[in-house]
Amino acid sequence: MTDAAVDLIDLFGGPGGWDVAAQRLGLAVTGIELDHSACQTRRAAGLDTVEGDVRAYSPDDFPTATDLIGSPPCQPYAIGGKGAGRRALDTVLHFASLLAARKDIRSGLATLDDERTGLVLEPLRWTLAALDAGRPYRTVMLEQVPTVLPVWDAMAQILRCEGYTVATGRLHAEAYGVPQTRARAVLVARRQDVAALPAPTHRRYSRTTDQDGGDPALLPWVSMAQALGWGMTHRPALTVAVGTAAGGPDPSCVGGSGSRATLYGERDAGRWIADTRLVDADALPAYRGGRKDTIRVSVADAAKLQTFPSDHPFQGTRTKQYEQIGNAMPPDLAEAVIRRAMAQQLTARTGTRAA
Template sequence: MTDEAVVDLLDLFGGPGGWDLAARRLGLAVTGIEIDHSACETRRAAGLGTVEGDVRAYGPADFPAATDLIGSPPCQPFSIGGLGAGRRALDTVLHFASLLAARKDISSGLATLDDERTGLVLEPLRWVLAALDIGRPYRTVMLEQVPTVLPVWEAMAHILRAEGYTVVTGRLHSEEHGVPQTRARAVLVARIRRGAALPTPTHRRYRRGTAQDAGDPVLLPWVSMAQGLGWGMTHRPALTVAVGTAAGGPDPSCVGGSGSRATLYGERDAGRWIADTRVVPADLLPAYRGGRKDMIRVSVADAAALQTFPPDHLFQGTRTKQYEQIGNAMPPLLAEAVIRRAMATELATRTRSQAG
């Protein structure tokens, strides 16, 4: 049986390190596999363990020390802000999941999908089943994606329960865990030999038209955009930090699509706003040409702060790449809540071991 004081997390889609920063904050060792070079450079600048490569080229035998697994597959095919290849292929993806459960090779089938990233949502299942088959099952599995992926997580839950895991799935709302945005995520937590659980809210859920001090007095108030940044909307959190267009490119004028932009301007025009009085960052100066100084611009640092990345986490690559990394990341504060609840036993055992 694995020593519960030993935790070696493997993050299949490391990105710029949202999950990994949270794990490190909790004192846990973590290594991330990531294919995007700029994201790998961001990780290395932060001192995070990094393997630059494609998760499909590896398997559990390549990381024999890993005790627990994290996975946030690319969200673009399933995001409502994307082109929808994953949403259209949902039934096919669920069929492939059932084939994986039967230990069938699905690689040729995945190659027929319109967007090759769609099939990556099944990579965590491949890894978990492969680890079981070599006799080194992952103790904890934590997966995160956009809400439209919840049916995939539920299908995986059914498969993993048959393999001996206890599994929970659900939607988590970022503002209920102190993140200054209303980002919702579909999360799966699986545990072998122990019960699985999702974190309970520490902050109130944002509801339009409800005052910040209203609601359950046991919970903390949600955090507004202005509280998170020092400027912006005072009566609500920011909307999801997607920082992208429908085609997947960055749109630094807002924190999402056109609906997000309309909300920002509406709140500003209604006076529920703290102005940004800072000197315009150099990387945003082109946006202010032609007398467009009234535009609301969310800088890289602002987007990162809304995702709860620490200010010293320096994103690498072009400005486009930096926005992409931030928009695709799991908010570290939300990740910490998931890990802390899912791995409560290991964290407590580790603390006692260190104290002894």
């Protein structure tokens, strides 16, 4: 176990989206992650890491941790996935109620079609265990795909009964300066003051409103071309995908053809800056559906669309690097959540009021 003083414990730490944000704010964070390539990335980035399954640990293993982060695997709940989590949603909500009653649900979770489905309840298990041990987490911050919002709402009711104030909702990435239209379901719980989600800093993207239109008190959303130097000039990128059957991700959601059609439409309409960089062998144009497809993003481009630092050292095969990026919480969005949720602690630490 790490000897470093821990402020935050990050369940399902991935390549460090939340952790990069926490470190920007001067917070110490330890991430638990099962995927070896993601752990290699974390260590190369200097992020404190425990390689293992969150189910094998508990708050007792991290007695100095004061706050909790959780980004459970989204694949069972993602619209583009096989839907095991969505089909089991009522069952997951039932298991949440059993956890609230301090029942052991491990045997029940083992019956789920996809074992990752039940991992969405691990942050609740940790939070309740910390409460029962007399070391309650001051802040709990969770994020997932929007289809998990009913689970977060159920957890909110449970945590309110345990003395937390809780806020849940959908956050849109472009409203926090992320150059993509990713939506996430977020839960923030607090014990010492009122929980709240961060206020937008940038305008929401709209097909019917120019980038300079909308609320003048907010910054314009960031286009794909502004972030990368190429791509769509009139809108942010769509959600960064984990990968495609053709190899490598589109800068789009895993929904597939509809998102690719949007990219092609923007290109064909002339709202596009060409990528003039040299093309290496791993990013050669592919042929799909009878048309030449030159829309590809490199690992570095995908990382920029997720707002990772340009030097974040993603490790593993190219496919594993894309997976890590596509599954990560964008650091800029994570920073907005942490800054608002932990404002009281950040103010006490720095002596200045957190934004």
